[in-house]
Amino acid sequence: xxxxxxxxxxxxxxxxxxxxxxxxxxxxxxxxxxxxxxxxxxxxxxxxxxxxxxxxxxxxxxxxxxxxxxxxxxxxxxxxxxxxxxxxxxxxxxxxxxxxxxxxxxxxxxxxxxxxxxxxxxxxxxxxxxxxxxxxxxxxxxxxxxxxxxxxxxxxxxxxxxxxxxxxxxxxxxxxxxxxxxxxxxxxxxxxxxxxxxxxxxxxxxxxxxxxxxxxxxxxxxx
Amino acid sequence: xxxxxxxxxxxxxxxxxxxxxxxxxxxxxxxxxxxxxxxxxxxxxxxxxxxxxxxxxxxxxxxxxxxxxxxxxxxxxxxxxxxxxxxxxxxxxxxxxxxxxxxxxxxxxxxxxxxxxxxxxxxxxxxxxxxxxxxxxxxxxxxxxxxxxxxxxxxxxxxxxxxxxxxxxxxxxxxxxxxxxxxxxxxxxxxxxxxxxxxxxxxxxxxxxxxxxxxxxxxxxxxxxxxxxxxxx
Numbered sequence: 416x417x418x419x420x421x422x423x424x425x426x427x428x429x430x431x432x433x434x435x436x437x438x439x440x441x442x443x444x445x446x447x448x449x450x451x452x453x454x455x456x457x458x459x460x461x462x463x464x465x466x467x468x469x470x471x472x473x474x475x476x477x478x479x480x481x482x483x484x485x486x487x488x489x490x491x492x493x494x495x496x497x498x499x500x501x502x503x504x505x506x507x508x509x510x511x512x513x514x515x516x517x518x519x520x521x522x523x524x525x526x527x528x529x530x531x532x533x534x535x536x537x538x539x540x541x542x543x544x545x546x547x548x549x550x551x552x553x554x555x556x557x558x559x560x561x562x563x564x565x566x567x568x569x570x571x572x573x574x575x576x577x578x579x580x581x582x583x584x585x586x587x588x589x590x591x592x593x594x595x596x597x598x599x600x601x602x603x604x605x606x607x608x609x610x611x612x613x614x615x616x617x618x619x620x621x622x623x624x625x626x627x628x629x630x631x632x633x634x635x636x637x638x
Numbered sequence: 639x640x641x642x643x644x645x646x647x648x649x650x651x652x653x654x655x656x657x658x659x660x661x662x663x664x665x666x667x668x669x670x671x672x673x674x675x676x677x678x679x680x681x682x683x684x685x686x687x688x689x690x691x692x693x694x695x696x697x698x699x700x701x702x703x704x705x706x707x708x709x710x711x712x713x714x715x716x717x718x719x720x721x722x723x724x725x726x727x728x729x730x731x732x733x734x735x736x737x738x739x740x741x742x743x744x745x746x747x748x749x750x751x752x753x754x755x756x757x758x759x760x761x762x763x764x765x766x767x768x769x770x771x772x773x774x775x776x777x778x779x780x781x782x783x784x785x786x787x788x789x790x791x792x793x794x795x796x797x798x799x800x801x802x803x804x805x806x807x808x809x810x811x812x813x814x815x816x817x818x819x820x821x822x823x824x825x826x827x828x829x830x831x832x833x834x835x836x837x838x839x840x841x842x843x844x845x846x847x848x849x850x851x852x853x854x855x856x857x858x859x860x861x862x863x864x865x866x867x868x869x870x871x
Contacts, residue, residue, distance in 0.1 A: 422743045426729070433731045433770075494725030497694055498786075502744035503717040 419504045423512035428519070430489060437485035438520065445478035445524050446531065453535035467538035468598030472591045474528055475521060476558060476584070482520035483562035484579050486513050487570045496570060500636045510563060510632040514625065517559035518552075525551045538602050546601050546610075553617035554594035560624035561586045567628075567635050593617050643670045644706070645794055645825035646691060651700035653686055660686045662849040663700065668827055670793075673820040675836030676829040678846035684829040685724070687846060688796050691827070692721045704794060717745060720787030721796045726779040727786070730772035734763060734782050737771055738789055745790035753789060761785045761811070776803045784812065788819075795819060797828040801835060813839055 431438055452470040490496040499509060529547065532538050540547055562583050569578040597613035600606065648666040652659065660683040668674050678684050689695035691702055693710025702709040704718055728737045735754050742750035758764045761781050771779060780803045787795070801809050816839055820826055830836055836843045843854045 419744055419746070422740065426732070426740055429736075430729060430731045492730060494723055494727045495729060497721075497723060497725075498727030499744075501692065501694065501716055501719060501721055502741075503713050503715070503746065504744060505713045 416505065416508055419502075420508050420512050420515075423504075423509065424515050424519075427486065427489070427512070427516045431485075431516075436489070437482040438523070441478045441481040441520065441524055442527055444481065445474050445528050448474040448477060449528050449531045450535060453532065463536050463538050464602035465599055467532055467536055467540065467602055468595040469591075470536075471525075471528055471532055471540070471598055472554065472595045475524055475554070476587060476591055478524055479517075479521045479555075479558060480562065480580060480583065482524075483517050483559065483566055483583075484576050486516050486520075486563070487566040488575060491570060506633045506636045507629040509636075510567065510628050511625075513567070514556075514559050514563045514628065517563055518555050521555035521559055522551060525555065539604070540598065540602055542604060543601050543606060546606055547598070549614065550594055550597045550601065550617065553614065553621055554590060554597075556621040557590035557594070557617060557624060558583075558587050560621060560628055561590075564624065564628040564631065567632055590617060590620050593620070644668070645670055645672075645704065646827065647703040647706070648691060649701055649703075651687075651690060651702060652698050653683075653690055653695065654698045659849055661690070661697075664851045666691075666844070666851060668825045670825060671820055671823045672842075673816055673826040673828075673840050675840035675843045676827060676846060677831065677833065677836055677843055678829075682846045683849065684846055685798055687851075688721070688723075688798050688827070688829060692719060692796050694721075717790065718792055719794050719796065720790075720792035721798075722783050722787055722800055723798045724802070726771070726783040728771040728779055728783060731770055733768050733770055734758065734774065734778075735767040737782060738786060741786045741789045747790055757785050757789055777805055777808050780804055781808060781811065784815065788815070791822075793824055795824055795826045795828075797826070799829050799831070801830060801832065 449470070452474065456466070490499060500506065529540050529551070533540050562579070565579055565582045565586070566575075569575045569582070572578055593613045593616045597610055597617065600610040600613070644667045646666065646668040648664050651661060651664040651666070653661040664687065676684050676687070686695065690697050691709070693702060693716075704715065707715065710716060729740070732740065735758060738754035738757055739750045742753045747753055755764070755767070758767050763778060763781060763785075766774060766778060771782070774782070780800075784797070784800060800812055804812060816826055816828070828840075845852045845854055
């Protein structure tokens, strides 16, 4: 299973590298949102840390949905999804591989956006790099777990993109809020018990939705 | 003479979509080493039947068994199956070789690159190995789609209109493959619109009409015509 899991991720990354269908659009949208937010808001230096977390995670969500939508849409071409589910691999392995590809995309996006917020908005998001990395990882897994599940559910629909946005946005509000709050506390140099509670919430959200995805995907792969 | 082992078995199989009945109480048995043709008009439900037999579509009623066990009950059980469809199911941005390597890896085969090269050699597509699937002609994609499902030597083959889009050489090649797989003990079910093809290649023909299946028994075919055999390689 581990070998097949790895080769599924490898295949998706190779295809994205060759087609460049999702990542350039995702990165461009993320950068545009970050730049507009950072330059348009004339905030006092002490106000910036308070709003930077929310802006970072909204930019991540809007731009990240492009990559999440493409991961499953790519399998719809030429009946590839049916071919994939006919291989002797567990549907959960397919789900976890797609989830991993989406997490990699979101982390790549954050690797661009976080330094951009530091430079443009002057927000010290990297003063606790390991704490920021932890929030980025948990937030990305939470968003990707929901997005991958909904994307699998909506794979047969023509208006897949619209359905994905409509269903994912309300479901990921808790994770965006928690990640934004945890990011704000990092920017304000406050890694106390409140920060730790947000970390626990993000961890629980990621575990719950990943588990739900693993359980449900078996039912979603059949007609 | 002993009764042949039933490899694929359907009992009272029905399927409906949004209340519209497509298949009604289909009973079907295909034995080891048997090649069966499935005919029927457009929209008769041939693809739906094949999808139910492949456990891609869940029957509304009835059951499908592979080697006496409920079809598709486990991921491991799907190793028994090779299925082609109207679509090639190839990744357009992977090369022909990469598509075969990926299929071999997903089936857990050892030496996937070696196996892919051998398969390409066998189907005469070695010179196109590094061409992306989207750049290949329909005929080449069709051949590769079949090679992809043969890469792990499955004992069950379900082929949805496999001759569609193939030129004369391709049809000869495919006829040879069906003959070879049947002789190797594989159970083959293929859908076709061509009665001549079904008479020539299949042990018997099933006709799907008005949601039900009729078995048009016919003598066991001796194999594809002689001029088609060399293409099989």
